[in-house]
Amino acid sequence: MTAPATPPATALRTMTMVAAINDALALALERDPDVYIFGEDVGVMGGVFRATDGLQARFGAGRVFDTPLAEAGIVGMGIGMGLAGLKPVAEIQFAGFLYPALDQILSHLGRYRHRTRSRYHLPMVVRAPYGGGVHTPEQHADSPEAVLAHTPGVKVVIPSTPRDAKGLLLAAIEDPDPVFFLEAIKLYRSVKEEVPEGHYTVPLGQARRVTEGDDVTVVTYGGMVEISQKAAEAARAHGIGVEVIDLRTLVPLDLATILASVEKTGRVIVVTEAPRTGGFHSEISATIAEEAIEFLRAPIVRVTGFDAPYPPFTSIEDAYRPNPVRVARAIRKVMAY
Amino acid sequence: MTRTRSSRKAAPPAAPQPAAGEPLQLLTPGGEVTDPARLPDPETQRRLYRLMRRARHFDERAWVLYRTGRMGVFPPYGGMEASQVGTAAALTHDDWLFPTYRDTGAALTYGLPIPQTIAYWRTSPHGWAMPENLKILPFYIPIATQYPHAVGAALAEARRGTPNVAMAFIGDGGSSEGDFHEALNFAGALNAPCVFILQNNGWAISVPTRAQTRAQDLSRRADGYGIPGVRVDGNDVLATYVVTREAVERARRGEGPTLIETVTYRVKPHTVADDPSRYRSADDTAGWDEKDPVRRLQAFLLAQGHLTEAEDAALIREVEAEFEAALAEADAYPEPTPAEIVDHVFAEPTPALRRQRAELLAEEGQ
Numbered sequence: 046m047t048a049p050a051t052p053p054a055t056a057l058r059t060m061t062m063v064a065a066i067n068d069a070l071a072l073a074l075e076r077d078p079d080v081y082i083f084g085e086d087v088g089v090m091g092g093v094f095r096a097t098d099g100l101q102a103r104f105g106a107g108r109v110f111d112t113p114l115a116e117a118g119i120v121g122m123g124i125g126m127g128l129a130g131l132k133p134v135a136e137i138q139f140a141g142f143l144y145p146a147l148d149q150i151l152s153h154l155g156r157y158r159h160r161t162r163s164r165y166h167l168p169m170v171v172r173a174p175y176g177g178g179v180h181t182p183e184q185h186a187d188s189p190e191a192v193l194a195h196t197p198g199v200k201v202v203i204p205s206t207p208r209d210a211k212g213l214l215l216a217a218i219e220d221p222d223p224v225f226f227l228e229a230i231k232l233y234r235s236v237k238e239e240v241p242e243g244h245y246t247v248p249l250g251q252a253r254r255v256t257e258g259d260d261v262t263v264v265t266y267g268g269m270v271e272i273s274q275k276a277a278e279a280a281r282a283h284g285i286g287v288e289v290i291d292l293r294t295l296v297p298l299d300l301a302t303i304l305a306s307v308e309k310t311g312r313v314i315v316v317t318e319a320p321r322t323g324g325f326h327s328e329i330s331a332t333i334a335e336e337a338i339e340f341l342r343a344p345i346v347r348v349t350g351f352d353a354p355y356p357p358f359t360s361i362e363d364a365y366r367p368n369p370v371r372v373a374r375a376i377r378k379v380m381a382y
Numbered sequence: 383m384t385r386t387r388s389s390r391k392a393a394p395p396a397a398p399q400p401a402a403g404e405p406l407q408l409l410t411p412g413g414e415v416t417d418p419a420r421l422p423d424p425e426t427q428r429r430l431y432r433l434m435r436r437a438r439h440f441d442e443r444a445w446v447l448y449r450t451g452r453m454g455v456f457p458p459y460g461g462m463e464a465s466q467v468g469t470a471a472a473l474t475h476d477d478w479l480f481p482t483y484r485d486t487g488a489a490l491t492y493g494l495p496i497p498q499t500i501a502y503w504r505t506s507p508h509g510w511a512m513p514e515n516l517k518i519l520p521f522y523i524p525i526a527t528q529y530p531h532a533v534g535a536a537l538a539e540a541r542r543g544t545p546n547v548a549m550a551f552i553g554d555g556g557s558s559e560g561d562f563h564e565a566l567n568f569a570g571a572l573n574a575p576c577v578f579i580l581q582n583n584g585w586a587i588s589v590p591t592r593a594q595t596r597a598q599d600l601s602r603r604a605d606g607y608g609i610p611g612v613r614v615d616g617n618d619v620l621a622t623y624v625v626t627r628e629a630v631e632r633a634r635r636g637e638g639p640t641l642i643e644t645v646t647y648r649v650k651p652h653t654v655a656d657d658p659s660r661y662r663s664a665d666d667t668a669g670w671d672e673k674d675p676v677r678r679l680q681a682f683l684l685a686q687g688h689l690t691e692a693e694d695a696a697l698i699r700e701v702e703a704e705f706e707a708a709l710a711e712a713d714a715y716p717e718p719t720p721a722e723i724v725d726h727v728f729a730e731p732t733p734a735l736r737r738q739r740a741e742l743l744a745e746e747g748q
Contacts (some may be wrong), residue, residue, distance in 0.1 A: 081541070101685070107541055111570050118564035125534020125548070128519070129478075131541075133534070148561070152524045152550050159726045160520055200729050221729040226728035250732070270402065297732035379624075 062232050065207035066093035066096045066172075069214040069348050074104045084136030093138055094174060094233055115118045120171060124153055127223075135322060140175035140227060140282050141187035153221050154283035154345070155198025159371065167260035169223045170214075171323060175203075176268045176318055177366050178231035188319035188350065192269075193225045194328070195294045200224040200249060201295040202353060205232065208240045209293060212247030220249060229268030233283055235353035236271070254306070258286030262306040263374050264329055265316040266292040269367060270298035273316050276372035285380060286310075288305035295325055303329070305338050311342035312379040318366045321349045344381035346375045392467035396687035402599040405645045406625060409616040413682055419498050420624050425687040430619045434676050435701045437487035441595055441650075443644070444486075444503060446656045454505050457483045461617075461649035462583055462616045464675030467491045468622025469549065469579045469644065472630045478535045478548035479518040480528040485551045492518055496708035501715055507722050508715045517546075520619030526552055529578070533565050536574040536633070543632040547575040553592055555586025557603060566641060570607040577626060578641045581616060583648035588661035597633040601643035609639050609642055617675040628719055647673070678698065 060068065081096055088111040091098035101109040103194045112119050116137055123133035137143045142195040146356075150171075156167040176185035185293060194201045202217050202224055204210035210228070217224040256277045263273045270291045277287035281290055290307050292299065313333055315326040348367045356362045383597035407416055415421060416543035422430070441460040447453035459466060460611075473479060479492045485748055491501060493516055502509025502521065510520045517535075522528040532550035539546040552562055559581055569576045582600050584591055597603065604611025614625045647670040651658045683689035689697075724731075724739045731739065 110572075113564070113567050115564040115567070117561055118533075118568045121530025121561060121565070122534035122537065122568055123529065125531035125536070126538045127534070127539030128531060129535045131538045145560075147526055148524070149530065155727075158728070160510050162507055163726045164514065165519070200728075296734075298734060300733060368710050370633045 056242045056349070058242055060240045061234045061237050061238050062204070062207045062210045062228070063094055063096055063234060065211040066228065067100070068073060068096055068240070069101060069211040069218075070097060070309050071103065073132075073134070073215060073218045074100065074108060076244065077218075080108070080132045081126060082133060082134045082304065083112050083123070085112065085138050087136050089112060091277075092136060093124055094230070097136065097227070100263070102108035103175075106351055107348035109368045116142055116144075116146040117149050118287060120149040120154065123169050123171070124149065124157070124167060126303055127169040128157065128165050129273055130220060132168045133172075134170045134172065137171060137173040139181075139185045140173040140189055141184040143171075143173055143189060145240065148158045149194070150193070150199070151196055155196050155199075158222065164294060166221050167223045168218075170217045170223050170226055171223070172226045172228065174213075174230045174233070175227040175362070176229045176231060177355055177362065178268060180359050180362065181230065184320065186355040186362075188315075188317065188355075190225075190227055190295060191323060191325040191328075192321060198223065200297065201227070203227045203292065203295065205229070205291050207238050207269055209238065209247055209253070209291075211240055211247070211250045212245050215244060215292060216246035216249050219246065224249070229313045231268045232271070247293070250299055251293065252302040253291045253293055254302070255289040255291050256287060258288040258310070260286045260310055261288070261312045261314060261379055262303070263287055263289045263314045263316060263372065263376075264292065264303055265289065266295065269316045269318055272369055273372055275369035279369060279373055280376050285376060287376060300332060300336070303333065308340045310338050312382070313341070313345045314348060314372065314375045314379060315345065316348045316367055316372055320352045321347065322352050324349055337342050343379040346379055348372050348375045397519055397668060403601065403613050405613045405615040405643075406621050406623060407618050408674070409678060410684055411617075411621055411678055413678070414596070422620060424686070425682060426623070427679065427688060429618065429674075430467060430471060430687070431679050432701070433467045433491045434619060435698060436677065436704070437463045437467055437490055438676050439705055440486060440490060440499070440610060440699050443709075445654055447709075450588050452504075453500070454503050454654055455501050455653050455655050457653045458650035459484055459487050461670065462581060462646045463487050464619035464622050464679075465579075465581050465616035465644035465646045466551075466584075468619040469577075469642070471623055471628045472577075473547070473549055476544070477517065477545045477630075478532065478546070480532045480535075480537075480548065480550040481521050482525075482528075482551050482553065482556070483521045483523055484553065485521065488551060489518060489521070492516070494518055496705060497711040497715075498707060500712040504712070507718045515679040526556045526561040526565075528559050529565035530568065532576055532578075533569045533572070533574045536569070536576045536639075537572055540575055540636070547577060547630055547633040549577045549579060549630075551579045551581060553586060554580065554582040554591045554600060555589065556580075557600055557625075558594055559619070563603075565603065566607040566609065566639070569639035570609045572612070573636070573638045573685060577629045577633060578639065579626070580641060580643045581646060582643050583616075583646050583654070585648045585662070586680055587652045587656070588658075590662075599643070604641035607639060611641045612645065613643045613645060616644030617673045617678065619675055619679055658745055660699040686735040
């Protein structure tokens with residue numbers, strides 16, 4: 046974590062998020078011989094979303110390799126590689142396919158530093174595409190970040206822009222502890238922006254203020270940032286100032302940035318596409334209630350998915366995922382107080 | 383429905399299945415050598431005997447200490463020493479060891495210091511802080527989940543070009559777990575230098591192996607993954623040592639993993655808190671006392687003149703004295719403080735953990 050937090054003045058290149066992730070992986074492989082990338086179809090094929098495109102050809106099948114099709118094995122083997130001092134970067138094809146590995150994650154991934162009293166630590170990254178919005182088949186659109194954030198000893202990172210994705214992924218790979226890196230499928234190719242060439246990191250645990258406003262704070266991350274941003278723009282047309290905060294990382298959580306905004310606005314909406322009950326939105330809501338209730342002028346409102354499986358039914362699936370209209374409705378609701 | 387029920391009561395049909403292979407044995411319980419050419423040299427035989435004595439003494443003292451409140455709940459392995467000592471003795475400190483809770487004997491053999499081992503079974507944090515010069519992990523409580531870790535550690539060694547290997551233990555019950563099978567498959571597919579020790583001790587707490595699986599020869603589980611599977615008398619330390627050394631050497635040469643089934647028996651209860659009379663009778667355990675691995679090698683060494691009665695008595699005294707000195711050292715470990723609950727989670731505590739640490743210390747009056 047010695048790299049500068051802000052990008053050095055270098056050339057910029059317009060990239061999609063998946064290209065920025067590929068760029069970060071290539072840089073990590075190039076800079077550190079201990080970095081290894083593995084998973085299902087990450088080798089010759091370059092991953093189902095092409096995040097590892099060209100990496101095996103460039104760095105060899107020793108460092109970028111396909112594994113047997115078994116997620117517990119992928120995460121468990123990565124743990125062993127990390128114990129032995131490598132920096133494993135595993136890809137799970139979809140976050141909804143992570144569940145066979147939950148035993149490895151809950152029983153081991155976050156515990157090694159603790160159970161060996163820091164004799165061992167796991168500098169491991171698990172990347173997984175998550176979330177809906179692109180009409181994927183059943184089981185391909187889950188948002189299990191709350192399960193991961195609830196697990197002691199692991200960090201959870203969810204970027205919302207190409208520039209952040211590259212800098213956060215490099216920071217995650219350089220982090221000495223295990224990091225989940227969830228990539229919103231909807232954002233892989235839908236957004237392009239100028240991304241600095243070369244190495245830079247975005248530190249874990251620093252939220253980003255996407256828009257400024259004095260009336261309502263919207264706390265969100267990943268695929269819901271652009272949705273919230275659209276709602277904020279619509280509200281501005283009605284004279285309502287909405288401050289959208291992109292958490293970037295759930296663990297560590299930048300509570301200071303959230304509280305500073307809440308103390309200013311007194312109204313909070315938390316937006317995620319995960320099911321309602323027990324979601325990370327609830328943790329954010331509870332923490333704000335504990336730490337800043339005297340500043341609140343309205344109830345904290347959660348805009349989320351439903352307590353139902355993410356639907357594989359193409360014609361109606363868009364109704365599951367929060368959209369700008371639902372966020373705008375929540376803005377009107379908190380403004381009514 | 384009736385038909386289904388009645389057919390369930392009937393004995394299972396005699397489906398064709400491979401019979402269990404004869405486990406490799408070098409020294410029979412009667413003291414005969416089956417294959418003199420494969421016997422380790424007398425110095426190695428004496429070393430293995432001493433290591434088994436050390437392991438047995440720890441097991442016996444752990445019982446006594448538990449009854450007097452000086453040790454936590456302990457899973458004994460007495461009677462399984464050949465299975466744990468002969469295998470772990472084939473490793474160096476550059477190799478990895480992933481032991482289960484049943485494998486204190488293997489950990490001691492590998493080189494885990496006795497004071498620290500006592501601390502572990504006293505649930506003191508000192509027992510989890512593994513020494514820097516060893517590549518051993520704290521005993522694994524979940525079943526089979528450490529198997530993929532061994533594959534990863536072994537693969538890391540191979541990719542770095544070292545000759546080091548990883549050894550992981552499991553039981554007959556553990557070989558029903560998915561992680562066991564995924565690990566064997568990964569190790570085979572990726573040619574990881576692993577030695578998998580499957581201690582078939584007949585019991586998974588109260589469930590006998592015959593109820594655990596229809597397979598009769600667990601070493602043949604290796605066939606499914608295209609890797610060698612070896613079946614060995616788990617109460618014959620000369621055989622377990624020779625077979626393991628061969629597997630370790632194959633792995634060091636880059637020839638991949640091996641599964642070794644050590645056929646042994648859990649003579650003791652599951653833990654010191656278990657009552658096996660609820661699930662097995664004296665008939666079940668009959669015959670295993672005569673197969674005792676420590677007495678088998680002791681009789682052989684004495685008969686061969688590789689050990690005198692006086693040397694044997696001196697060795698036992700040394701093992702006892704070593705343990706008592708270690709116990710005194712373990713007694714002197716300072717008590718842990720509550721802060722150790724929230725320390726060692728991340729290299730840099732998160733802001734949330736820093737707040738919680740302060741809360742914890744305030745509540746504990748520190």
